[in-house]
Amino acid sequence: MAADRTIVTELCTALGMLGYERVRAAVLDRSSRLGVDTETWDRLAELLDDPAHAAAADAAFQNGAGFLASPEALGGRVPRTIVWSAGRRPPGDEVVPADLLVDHVYLVSCKYRSKVLHNAAPSRLFVDQLMTVDRRKRTDWYVEVAPNESQALFERTIEALGLAGLPGRVDELSPADRKELKTALRPHSRSELSVDTRQAYAELVRTVSHGSAERWRRGLGTPERRERMLWRLLRIYGAPYFIVGHDGASPVRARIATPWDWRQRFSLRSLRIEPANVGQPQVDWAAEVDDHERGELRVIEGHVEVRWSHGRFAQPPEAKVYLDTAHHRVPGYEPLG
Secondary structure, three states: OOOHHHHHHHHHHHHHOOOOOOHHHHHHHOOOOEOOOHHHHHHHHHHHOOHHHHHHHHHHHHHHHHHHHOOOOOOOOOOOOEEEOOOOOOOOOOOOOOOEEEOOOEEEEEEEOOOEEEEEOHHHHHOOOOOOOOOOOOOOHHHHHOHHHHHHHHHHHHHHHOOOOOOOOHHHOOHHHHHHHHHHHOOOOHHHOOHHHHHHHHHHHHHHHHHHHHHHHHOOOOHHHHHHHHHHHHOOOOOOEEEEEEOOOOEEEEEEOOHHHHHHHEEEEEEEEEEOOOOOOEEEEEEEEEEOOOOEEEEEEEEEEEEEOOOOOOOOEEEEEEEOOOHHHOOOEEEOO
16 A cells, blocks of 8 residues: 555545545545545545644645646546556656546646655666666665775774674675664764764765766766756656645646647756765756746756665665755746646
8 A cells, every 4th residue: 555645645636636625525425536445545534534644635635626627737627537556656668757647638746745856776867867778787876986985984884883794895795784784873873983984974975976976967968968868857758747736835736848848938058967065975956948938047956865775875875856946936847727
């Protein structure tokens, strides 16, 4: 079953599209237009009784009602069917990130208090530019771009913890070794470890940030590659779709343009990629876009956090791509009326 927050936000968004006046009435009715099993309906009913989920449920329901009413979306026509992805990842390459498929036509992505655009292997972002490739083995990005610093941090860490029996090299760690190291680290914050360990981590952060930025820039040597990179970052694909959600301050309801639509109004002036100077490996990105319709320059900003998945040394690092610009200010994200 999907996570509780996913059940509340995505299903209540769908229920708002079905024309009900109140979310609880919609849950009681259990409409067959939304193909949800009994167990999930029961769980949603339980969650609506929890005050911790009440605000999210109401916001999602209102978003669904707004999508129903919008002339750019359903235009007041109640859909015949809504298919919920239930958090499952669809098959295929560069799939539109749809959580709801409305009448087999409208693709809707639900984004509630999340600014994450992608959660990818670092090599897929910094080397493959978010294109789908056949990589049979997931590599350790820290070891790849900062082998000496990774090894030094590993040695200082096991020395500080007094561990014995692990391989001598960080690139030889098995899944069982990583689990043992993660367990040993769990009671210790980074500040509690030795000065040498903290210094080794700082060196790793610097090298990974700079190395990641340099490799990313290296593959973006032409205007065409930079433009396509921006489209992939923003999840602008060949098929139009919608985003509904909440950014913490206001509702988000937008239609996402296709690359063809985007080029009719915008042109990319620059895509800047720079290493950040923060407490973990990070790369900042920013795009300058000319808006020909408004006659103005618009800026999109974001960042990429490169960090271990599930804790220090637990699994190879992942790259989380964040959008720092508000959705309604992003060129190609057209607000719904």
